[in-house]
Amino acid sequence: MFNPLIRKLDVGGELNDADRATLHALCEHSRLVEADQDLTREGDRPESVHIILDGLAARYKAMPNGKRQITALLVPGDFCDLHVAILSRMDHSIVTLAPSTIVRLSRASVLELTHRHPRITHALWWSSLVDEGILREWMVNIGRRDAEERMAHLFCELLVRLQNVGLVENDTYAFPVTQSELADILGLTSVHANRTLQTLRAQGLIELAKRRLHIPDVPRLKAHCNFDASYLHLVPRDSQP
Amino acid sequence: MFNPLIRKLDVGGELNDADRATLHALCEHSRLVEADQDLTREGDRPESVHIILDGLAARYKAMPNGKRQITALLVPGDFCDLHVAILSRMDHSIVTLAPSTIVRLSRASVLELTHRHPRITHALWWSSLVDEGILREWMVNIGRRDAEERMAHLFCELLVRLQNVGLVENDTYAFPVTQSELADILGLTSVHANRTLQTLRAQGLIELAKRRLHIPDVPRLKAHCNFDASYLHLVPRDSQP
C-alpha cells in the first residue's frame, strides 16, 4: 500500500522493515478532512501532531489587519509539529487547502515512537531539519526574488518535493491552490499573483488548469529562477556516519 | 560570572545547579572572532556547533547574482545548529557581524551533552523551536509588512531577545549592524533601509548612533508595528507538564 510518509522518511534515514511496519501501523487511523479546515489555530495549546497522507495543507500566520502569510506548504508525507509539545502555545495555524487525509497522533504516541524507534526518530529529525531549510529558502524567495522568479521557484520546489513522494507524473502534479492562497504563499497580492501566473504561462514555462500544474520543460523553469534543490537535502543518503 | 546561554536556557527549561555547571564548563574554551568572519559556509560538511557568548552573528544565504538574504540574527546565548550533524551539507552560511566570543563544540560533545543531561536537552529543543518561530515571524515580516513596520518590528524583537539575556539597559542595546546588512535582514536595499531608518528617527521612534540603538518609547514603537512577542515564547515557564 502506498504511504508517502514511509517513502519520504526512507530517503532521510535508513529504515528497516520493522520501522516501516511501525509507520504503517501509525497511519491506520486516518481521517478525511475537507478543504479550508483549521487543524490547529494560533493560540491553541498543542495537543497532537499531524501527518498528512493525502491532500495539501498550509502553515500560516494571520495578521490583525487581515493580511496573512503562509509560511509552509505541507504535502503528503509531511509530519507537522513533531516537537510542538514542548511549547505551550501554537504561534501559527494550520489549515487544509484541499480535502486531505490526516493522521492525528497524541503526544503520548509520539513520545513512545521516538523512545522505541531510533531510526525513525533520526529520520524525523532529518525531516524537521529539511523543513527548516525550506523555511529559509522561502525567506530568500520572498526577500530577494521578484514575483516571477518567486513563483517559478515555488513550482520547482513542489515538483521536487512531490516527486520525492511519488506524486508527480509526467512533470505534472496536483496544485489545488487558489490564486489568493498562492499570493499568501509568495507575499504578493492575488491580482499580482494572477498576472505573474499569466506571464509564466505566456512564456510556456507552466501550464495550470483544473488544479493541475504541468511543467513542459523542467530545466528551463529551473533555469528561469536559478533553482538549486540542494536545500531540500534529498541527495543520495550517502555518508551518514 | 555572566553567561547568556545559561540565562536563556533557564527560561526555556528548568535547570538545576548541576545543569548550570555543565553549561558553564561547556563555555570555558571560547575564542574571540573578529567581525565579518564566516563561521560556516554553505556547502560545508557541518562538523561542529557554535554557541555565541558575546557579539552578533547572522545566518545568511547568498545568491549567484550577488544578492543575499540574512535569515536569522544570532545573539548571545544562541546555540546554532544543534542538530546540524544530521544533515551532510550546510545549506547556508553563518557570519559574525561584530567581534564575537564563540564556543565551538564538536559533534561528539553535543551528543554527550544530549545523552547525559535531559533537562538541558529539553531546553535546547525549546530553544530551537523558538528559533523556528522567529523564522516564521520574519517571513511574515518580509512578506506582509512595509519597510517601516518591518524595521520597527525587528528592533522590537531584538529588544525582547536581548532583554532576555540581560543585554538591554535603559531600553538601549548594542546594534553593530551596517545599513546594508540591515537591508539584507529586511529584504530591502541599503538605500531604502537608510531612508526608512531616517523616517523612524524623524518620528522619534528610535535613536541609533555609535552602533547603539535606543528606543525612547517602547510601547509606541511596538504599537507602530503591531508587535506581539508571543512568538518568542518567553512567557512564564508555567505549565510545562
Add this chain to the structure above:
DNA sequence: CGCTGCATTGACAGGGATCAAGATAAGTGG
C-alpha cells in the same frame, strides 16, 4: 592626512499594490 568603507541624497524608473468591474467556473437547490 589621505584612504576607504559607510551613510546620505537626489532623480528617476518600475515592480507591485489598490480599487473596481467583468468574465468564468463551480456548486446548489428545485
Add this chain to the structure above:
DNA sequence: CCACTTATCTTGATCCCTGTCAATGCAGCG
C-alpha cells in the same frame, strides 16, 4: 438538468513604495 448563487479568476487604470544609479558627505584609521 437548468437557473441561480457564490467563489475565483481576469483585466484595466492608477498610485506609490521600493529599487537603481550615481554622486557627495562623513568618519574611523593606518
